[in-house]
Amino acid sequence: MKKILFLVSSLLTFLDAHSQEKLSLSYYLPQNVSYSSEIPTPESFFSWQVGEWHVSHDQLVSYIREVDRISDRMTMEIYARSYEGRPSILLTVTGASNRTNLDKIKSDHLKLSDASQSGSLDVSRMPAVVWIGASVHGNEPSGSNAMLLLTYYLAAAQGPSIDSLLNETVILVDPAFNPDGLQRFSHWANTNKSKTLMTDPSSREFNETWPGGRFNHYWFDLNRDWLYVQHPESKGRATKFQEWKPNILTDHHEMGANSTFFFQPGVQSRVHPLTPKLNQELTQKIGTFHAKALDKLGSLYFTEENYDDFYYGKGSTYPDVQGCVGILFEQASSRGHAQETVNGVLSFPFTIRNQFTTMQSTLAAARSLRTDLLNFQRDLYRSVANESKGASGYIFGSQYDKARNYEMLRILLQQKVEVYPLKNTVSIEGKTFASETSYFIPANQPQYRLIKAMFEKRTTFEDSLFYDISAFSLPLAFNMPYAEAKTASVGEKLTSISFPEGNVIGDKTVYGYAFAWDNYYAPRTINELLKKGYQIRVATKPFTSVIEGKTETFDYGTILIPVGLQNQSQEAILADMQAFAKRDGLNITGISTGLTPTGIDFGSSNFAVVTDPKAMLLVGIGVTATDAGEVWHLLDQRYNMPPAIVDLSYSNRVDFDKYNTIILSGGNYNGLTGNALSNLKRWVQNGGTLVAMSEAIPWAVSNGLANVKLKKIPSDSTGNKPYVFLDEYTRAQEIVGSIFQIRLDRSHPLAFGYKEETIPVFKDNTVFMEKAKNPYATPGQYTVNPLLSGYISKQNLKQFSNAGSIVVNSSGSGKIILFDDNPNFRAFWFGTNKLFMNALFFGRIINNTATVRTEE
Numbered sequence: 021m022k023k024i025l026f027l028v029s030s031l032l033t034f035l036d037a038h039s040q041e042k043l044s045l046s047y048y049l050p051q052n053v054s055y056s057s058e059i060p061t062p063e064s065f066f067s068w069q070v071g072e073w074h075v076s077h078d079q080l081v082s083y084i085r086e087v088d089r090i091s092d093r094m095t096m097e098i099y100a101r102s103y104e105g106r107p108s109i110l111l112t113v114t115g116a117s118n119r120t121n122l123d124k125i126k127s128d129h130l131k132l133s134d135a136s137q138s139g140s141l142d143v144s145r146m147p148a149v150v151w152i153g154a155s156v157h158g159n160e161p162s163g164s165n166a167m168l169l170l171t172y173y174l175a176a177a178q179g180p181s182i183d184s185l186l187n188e189t190v191i192l193v194d195p196a197f198n199p200d201g202l203q204r205f206s207h208w209a210n211t212n213k214s215k216t217l218m219t220d221p222s223s224r225e226f227n228e229t230w231p232g233g234r235f236n237h238y239w240f241d242l243n244r245d246w247l248y249v250q251h252p253e254s255k256g257r258a259t260k261f262q263e264w265k266p267n268i269l270t271d272h273h274e275m276g277a278n279s280t281f282f283f284q285p286g287v288q289s290r291v292h293p294l295t296p297k298l299n300q301e302l303t304q305k306i307g308t309f310h311a312k313a314l315d316k317l318g319s320l321y322f323t324e325e326n327y328d329d330f331y332y333g334k335g336s337t338y339p340d341v342q343g344c345v346g347i348l349f350e351q352a353s354s355r356g357h358a359q360e361t362v363n364g365v366l367s368f369p370f371t372i373r374n375q376f377t378t379m380q381s382t383l384a385a386a387r388s389l390r391t392d393l394l395n396f397q398r399d400l401y402r403s404v405a406n407e408s409k410g411a412s413g414y415i416f417g418s419q420y421d422k423a424r425n426y427e428m429l430r431i432l433l434q435q436k437v438e439v440y441p442l443k444n445t446v447s448i449e450g451k452t453f454a455s456e457t458s459y460f461i462p463a464n465q466p467q468y469r470l471i472k473a474m475f476e477k478r479t480t481f482e483d484s485l486f487y488d489i490s491a492f493s494l495p496l497a498f499n500m501p502y503a504e505a506k507t508a509s510v511g512e513k514l515t516s517i518s519f520p521e522g523n524v525i526g527d528k529t530v531y532g533y534a535f536a537w538d539n540y541y542a543p544r545t546i547n548e549l550l551k552k553g554y555q556i557r558v559a560t561k562p563f564t565s566v567i568e569g570k571t572e573t574f575d576y577g578t579i580l581i582p583v584g585l586q587n588q589s590q591e592a593i594l595a596d597m598q599a600f601a602k603r604d605g606l607n608i609t610g611i612s613t614g615l616t617p618t619g620i621d622f623g624s625s626n627f628a629v630v631t632d633p634k635a636m637l638l639v640g641i642g643v644t645a646t647d648a649g650e651v652w653h654l655l656d657q658r659y660n661m662p663p664a665i666v667d668l669s670y671s672n673r674v675d676f677d678k679y680n681t682i683i684l685s686g687g688n689y690n691g692l693t694g695n696a697l698s699n700l701k702r703w704v705q706n707g708g709t710l711v712a713m714s715e716a717i718p719w720a721v722s723n724g725l726a727n728v729k730l731k732k733i734p735s736d737s738t739g740n741k742p743y744v745f746l747d748e749y750t751r752a753q754e755i756v757g758s759i760f761q762i763r764l765d766r767s768h769p770l771a772f773g774y775k776e777e778t779i780p781v782f783k784d785n786t787v788f789m790e791k792a793k794n795p796y797a798t799p800g801q802y803t804v805n806p807l808l809s810g811y812i813s814k815q816n817l818k819q820f821s822n823a824g825s826i827v828v829n830s831s832g833s834g835k836i837i838l839f840d841d842n843p844n845f846r847a848f849w850f851g852t853n854k855l856f857m858n859a860l861f862f863g864r865i866i867n868n869t870a871t872v873r874t875e876e
Contacts, residue, residue: 043069048169048373050380052181058090059176062168070168071369073213074161074206074357077106077199084111084171084195091175092116093186094193100256103237106199108253110260113174113193115186118147125190126264132398133265133343133466135405143394147187149264150386152379153194154272156243156335158201159233161209162351162371163272167195169376188387192266197253197335198235198242205233209356217358219365221277225356230667231645238657239649240847243271244488247333247474248497248848249434261339262436267393268306268345270382271335272375274353278362280320281374282327282350283310284336289483290328294469295340296403298396300329302345305392306385313381319374320363331488332473341469343397349378401466408468414475415448416495416502417458420775422520423540423605424850425457428498429517431848435474438465440510448503460508475502477759477809484811489757489784491810496759496780499851522601526567526610530583530590532622533597534565534609537577537773540850541604543857544659546579548600550632555585557627558862560769563619565611572609574619577772577862580627582614628769633661633860635681640668640691647686647714650844654853671696676703681860684716686785686842697723705832709863711856713839714785726836727874728827731788731819757784758810760841761803762825768799768870769862770826770837773854780808781825782849783841788819792827796870800826800839800855826855830871835863 045061048070063069065083075083088096093113100108118125129149131137152170154163170193174186196202205228212225231239236251245254261269275282285291285303307323314321327348329337336348352361354368386393418424432439442458461471474494481490495502524533535542537558546556559578564571586593601608614622635655639648648665656662663683666674668691676682676699692700704710704725712720720726733753759780764771781800792798802820829836837859843852 043071043369045069047369048376049173053177053179055176056178059087059172060090061172070165071367071372074209074368075165075168076206077196077203080164080167080195080202081107081109083168084109087171087175093119093175099260100252102199102253103251104200104203106203108199108256109195111171111193111195113186113191114147114189115183117187118190122190130265132394133401135402135466138398138401141398143391143398146394147190148268148386148390148393149190149192149266150383151192151194151261151264151266151269152382153197153270153335154375155202156197156271157234157241157273158198158203159205159228159355160274160353161202161205162274162353162368162375163349164196164202165372166272166375166379167193169372170379171195185383185387188390189383191383192260192264194257197257199253200237201233201235208233213357219358219360221359223356226359230639230641230643231649235645235649238653239645240653241646243335244331244333244846246335246338247435247492248431248494248846250847255434258434265342265397266339266344267397268347268382268386269335269339270347270349270379272349272379273351274371275350277353277355277359277366279350279352280322280363281314281352282325282348283307283321283323283378284327284329284348285324286327286329286348287324287483290330290485290487292330292332292337292341292473294473295329296400299340299345302389302392302396303347305389306345306347306382309381309385309388310378313377314374317373317377326487328487330486330490331492332470333492334488341473342467343400345393347382349375351375404466404468405464408463408465410506411463411468412504412506413460413462413508414471414495414502415442415446415453415458415460415505415508416500417442417453418500419452419454419457420536420538421540422457424498424500425459426517426519426605427540427850428494428500429459429514431494432461433514433517435467435470437461437467437471439514440508440512441514443509443511446508448505451501451503453501453503459514460505460510463506479807479809481811484752484813486756486811489810491757491759491808493759493809496808497782497849497851499776499779520605522604522606522608524594524597524601524608524610527612528610529612530594530610531613532583532611533581533593534574534611535579535606536575537579538775539604539606540853541658542579542606542773543861545600545604545606546630546861547632547659547661549581549596550630552596553587554581556581556630558630558772558865559620560626560628560865561620563616563621565613565616567609567611571617576767579630580622582622628862628865630861631680631864633681634679635661635663635683635860636674636676636679637663637665637683637685638668638671638689638692639665642688642690643668643685644687644715647842650842650847651683651685653847654844654856659857668692676700676708679708680864681709681711684710684712684720686714686716688719689716690719701725701831704834704836707833707864709834709859710836711839711859711863712836714787714842717787717789717838717840720836720838724874725831726838727829727872727876728792728824728838729790731790731823733786733819734815753786753813753816755783755786755812755816757782758812759808760806760820761808762800762806763803765799769866770799770828770855770858772858772862778803779851781841781843781852782845784845785840785842786816787840789824789827789838789840791822791824792872794870794872797828797872798824798826799828800824828866828871829874830868831874833868835866835871836874837863
């Protein structure tokens with residue numbers, strides 16, 4: 021397929037309506053059909069035409085509700101609520117005969133993904149299922165605004181062609197993947213609009229304030245959350261996807277204003293190997309329909325460039341291994357209402373028209389290729405049934421942390437992966453999987469390819485460039501013990517799971533309560549205990565205790581609540597222990613004496629005092645919004661301890677002394693200058709704990725806050741090369757997202773709660789730290805051969821040799837804790853969250869002699 025197709029007589033199409041002269045629906049809609057007067061047009065409902073203003077999410081939903089109320093072609097349902105309480109809605113649109121038989125249509129359609137049932141289906145009589153969705157990035161609004169037109173068209177269009185379309189398809193309309201982001205951006209664009217449109221790209225209308233409308237409430241990119249579903253919109257959407265298993269799913273985006281229009285297929289060397297070749301062939305066939313429709317408009321477009329189909333967490337790639345064709349659309353963005361570009365003035369109505377046009381061409385393709393799409397889905401799952409015969413499945417489970425087991429199981433069940441509890445304890449590859457806490461995923465099941473994608477460790481690739489991350493192994497993300505196995509003795513298949521409740525166990529005459537720090541939600545417990553005024557200690561060395569006549573061992577990081585130090589009654593303390601044990605899945609042990617058979621006694625100074633983390637998260641221009649959002653989400657949603665979120669522009673006025681922990685999550689902090697920077701340095705010297713991650717480390721070093729030597733990425737100096745290779749070489753040196761192994765010092769406070777000496781970490785930057793000269797100041801260090809999964813250039817791989825992953829500095833009586841990776845990546849990287857939480861809770865107890873002094 022040609023990569024760029026022809027230009028019509030001029031670029032005047034970019035000028036259409038930029039002066040906001042009166043638009044009519046005829047600019048957008050096909051004129052070869054009539055339209056029912058019973059269905060309100062968007063203009064009659066809002067009093068303005070589509071494209072004159074940016075529709076807010078609230079307005080979009082209100083219009084769709086009204087059309088749904090009147091039309092007998094569609095049904096609206098709410099499948100999720102965003103963090104801000106906005107509904108994620110799905111319209112089901114189809115013909116009258118299909119609507120009366122919709123449950124059977126859905127049931128039969130799902131049989132296509134079951135090789136044992138699909139053979140009896142007559143696909144020639146089945147409708148294709150098409151999911152059309154838009155604006156997962158809230159500041160890419162043309163897709164959601166085009167949904168006003170699509171909703172009206174599907175409800176109001178009359179004639180044989182629309183009747184045939186509705187009879188041969190079931191259309192699922194998802195008008196706004198990101199409700200909160202769309203609402204935030206529409207407010208920005210509309211409040212900065214002039215009556216006479218200003219097209220200067222420097223104008224405020226086109227330049228949002230940080231963090232912008234791209235993200236959801238917690239500044240996450242929801243287009244990276246389809247696979248591991250950590251947010252309510254994604255959870256609801258994945259549920260509906262699995263209920264329907266559509267044949268096509270579209271994902272309408274925007275890109276830079278100076279671009280044109282892109283539709284898939286993308287770069288073929290960057291397609292994940294598990295994606296069937298026929299998927300890409302069908303994508304190309306569907307692309308001919310887009311080309312034909314855009315040719316009629318004279319719109320410039322391109323394909324097979326820039327974008328890939330590798331990470332299954334993206335909306336256009338997630339479907340590709342599940343018998344569906346995912347299609348990405350990228351429209352050059354006007355960002356506001358009309359903006360000057362290299363192609364002329366790009367108007368908002370023009371961008372909407374392109375999106376609506378390709379929504380229509382998608383439906384035309386689905387109708388024309390209906391049996392091809394249905395057969396592709398059926399044949400894929402038939403081939404999966406053959407591939408999986410005799411293949412290995414996976415056993416996994418942590419015997420120490422049932423909460424992490426639960427969170428991983430939730431993801432698997434959300435994606436319709438069949439999971440079974442083990443009946444018997446087994447040992448594989450030196451790992452023991454206890455029957456009470458371990459599970460088996462058999463290979464022989466419909467989601468076999470998706471499972472392989474979720475569990476694989478891949479280090480060889482056809483291409484060295486990636487649009488997104490190159491590694492996303494689920495068990496590595498969870499730091500979860502796992503092993504391959506072809507068979508296992510199992511119980512009944514899990515159909516649902518409940519959060520594992522903990523208990524208060526041990527002696528009834530209680531001197532103190534203790535619990536292990538390895539449970540994922542233990543930080544939530546001690547945070548709330550500290551808020552209630554409890555005196556809490558943490559064991560910096562192991563000890564044993566006799567519990568009900570049996571000697572038990574307690575590891576580094578054990579939390580101790582000495583009863584005699586508390587202001588509450590024993591009855592009140594027991595009630596709190598029972599409540600927190602149940603809620604957070606902890607086993608809390610009552611201990612009758614402070615005298616231990618071995619190890620430290622309860623009065624030892626090796627039981628360090630734990631203080632309440634009073635955290636500030638610095639944000640603003642230069643800071644990577646997603647990194648900051650990951651910290652905010654983790655602390656607020658999972659541990660009920662939201663940080664004070666302080667903008668850099670306000671930092672000169674903030675009282676740092678209100679906080680004992682300040683977090684630099686990633687990016688640069690050049691907005692922290694003058695008095696604010698001086699105050700930060702003084703604050704650290706007076707005992708504060710500064711946590712700096714990834715790209716924040718070079719900033720901290722250059723401003724005298726951190727003392728660590730950074731490794732430099734070698735330049736390409738191997739002779740002359742063609743200019744055309746420059747971009748490819750430069751991009752190939754990026755670490756877009758790979759998984760590496762580090763070795764932990766388990767006795768160090770930053771490693772409390774970890775049972776293994778080596779753990780996987782996720783890295784998506786090229787910040788490399790030298791190991792500290794002080795032998796106690798590098799509690800996390802990359803192993804000799806650290807790459808576990810993902811792409812890295814040979815030049816960068818050399819940088820890991822003797823490199824530090826976690827380095828601890830001190831200044832005065834304060835600490836600077838440096839993580840060169842991202843321990844909170846995208847909310848699904850559960851395995852290293854504890855490292856970050858340890859920095860907040862235990863950073864202040866690290867001995868200054870086990871650090872690198874910033875003054876050195």
